[in-house]
Amino acid sequence: MNRAFSPFVHSMLLALLAVSATASAAEEPKPAAAPAVAVKADAAKGATLYADGDAARGLPACVSCHGAAGNSTISVNPKLAGQHESYLYKQLVDFTTPQRNQPVMTTYAKMLSDADKKNIAAYLGTQLSKPGAAKNKDTIDLGKKIYRGGIAAKHVAACASCHGATGNGIPVQYPRIAGQHQDYTVAQLTQFRSTKADARKNSVDMHTIAARLSDDEIAAVADYIAGLK
Ligand code: HEC
Ligand code: HEC
Numbered sequence: 001m002n003r004a005f006s007p008f009v010h011s012m013l014l015a016l017l018a019v020s021a022t023a024s025a026a027e028e029p030k031p032a033a034a035p036a037v038a039v040k041a042d043a044a045k046g047a048t049l050y051a052d053g054d055a056a057r058g059l060p061a062c063v064s065c066h067g068a069a070g071n072s073t074i075s076v077n078p079k080l081a082g083q084h085e086s087y088l089y090k091q092l093v094d095f096t097t098p099q100r101n102q103p104v105m106t107t108y109a110k111m112l113s114d115a116d117k118k119n120i121a122a123y124l125g126t127q128l129s130k131p132g133a134a135k136n137k138d139t140i141d142l143g144k145k146i147y148r149g150g151i152a153a154k155h156v157a158a159c160a161s162c163h164g165a166t167g168n169g170i171p172v173q174y175p176r177i178a179g180q181h182q183d184y185t186v187a188q189l190t191q192f193r194s195t196k197a198d199a200r201k202n203s204v205d206m207h208t209i210a211a212r213l214s215d216d217e218i219a220a221v222a223d224y225i226a227g228l229k
Contacts, residue, residue, distance in 0.1 A: 039115070042083075045121030049116055059111050062120070069127040075183035079132075084171040085125030090202075092117040099202040132179040134227030136220075143224025146217055154212045159221065162205070167228035178228035185222035191211065 028141035034188075050070075066072045070081030080088065094100040097111035112120070134140055148165070150158040159177075163169050167178025177185065191200035193210035201207065210218070 023032070041118040041122035042115075043119065043122040043126065046116075046119030046121070050120055050123055057111055059108065062108075070124045071127075072181065075181040076187065077181075078184045079129060079180055080124045081127035082129035083124060083176050085105060085121045085170060086172040087169070087175040088121035088124055089117055090122065094202045095116065098198075100200050101198045102200075117139070129176075129179055131229050132181065132226040134223045135182065136223045139216075139220035139223055140227075143220035143222075146213075146221045147224050147228075151212070156209055156212050159225075164165045167225055177225050182219075182222045182226045186218055186227055189218045193218075 049075050050062045050066075053059045053064075063073065065077045066080050067074070067077075070079060070083070072079045077191050091100065092112060095102060095105045100106075109117070134143070146156065147159045150156045150161075153206075162174045164174070167176065171178035188200065189206075189210045192203065192206040193213065194200075213221070
């Protein structure tokens with residue numbers, strides 16, 4: 001009798017075992033997820049994306065506008081080489097918000113993943129910035145005065161107090177502006193000053209400061225900044 005039942009009992013046992021195995025697997029607490037390790041930015045990946053873009057996503061090569069290793073030679077496109085990594089990342093994020101709505105960069109920034117943004121920022125942050133030069137002898141004194149001492153009568157703080165005496169900025173808060181193209185700096189100060197809906201509004205400090213500057217003062221300080229090393 002035993003033998004006759006044994007295959008049946010055996011299969012019952014197996015079935016029970018299977019059920020209990022499934023049940024216990026379901027009840028067992030899942031192994032804790034690996035502790036959240038901050039993913040380190042991959043500058044090498046950033047360099048490739050910067051130089052080649054990504055045709056599959058329709059993403060153009062950044063190098064075509066911002067120059068080799070971030071040293072743009074086109075005055076309306078900012079130099080990015082040697083800019084603080086955290087600032088570059090912040091701008092790429094800001095471009096995806098109404099805080100810094102700029103048709104070209106907003107389109108591209110929206111195509112970049114968060115990791116892409118971090119990788120590119122890590123790459124550009126370590127590149128060496130090529131110096132620029134001031135061009136207008138007539139305004140250099142005014143530019144220097146504004147940069148170093150501000151304009152007391154208009155309550156304009158010295159640019160140097162935040163961007164540093166040599167324009168290197170202070171990570172994480174204050175960007176490097178030394179050696180930047182005049183045209184780009186003028187455009188940004190004009191943007192910060194503007195109250196239009198699509199103006200750059202990602203810094204209350206810069207809005208307040210720029211709102212007190214005339215066109216001539218903006219041109220003078222931008223020219224002085226281009227020559228800072
Ligand atoms: C067609 C030209 C063009 C291309 C291509 C381009 N950019 Fe730009 N980029 C610009 C212009 C113009 C600005 C200035 C925008 C403004 O006036 O606010 C800018 C601004 C920026 C800034 C802000 C710099 C600062 O000092 O605030 C960053 C960062 C940037 N671009 C990164 C990139 C990256 C990364 C790529 C590639 C994915 C890229 N750009 C591709 C034209 C371009
Ligand atoms: C109280 C501190 C402070 C002072 C003073 C200050 N800045 Fe700034 N500036 C900032 C901050 C913060 C930012 C970055 C804003 C952001 O996150 O986009 C900035 C950004 C800029 C930018 C944009 C850089 C870029 O690459 O897009 C320019 C240009 C600039 N400042 C010029 C000036 C000039 C010129 C003066 C003096 C007239 C000045 N700043 C004074 C804090 C300051």
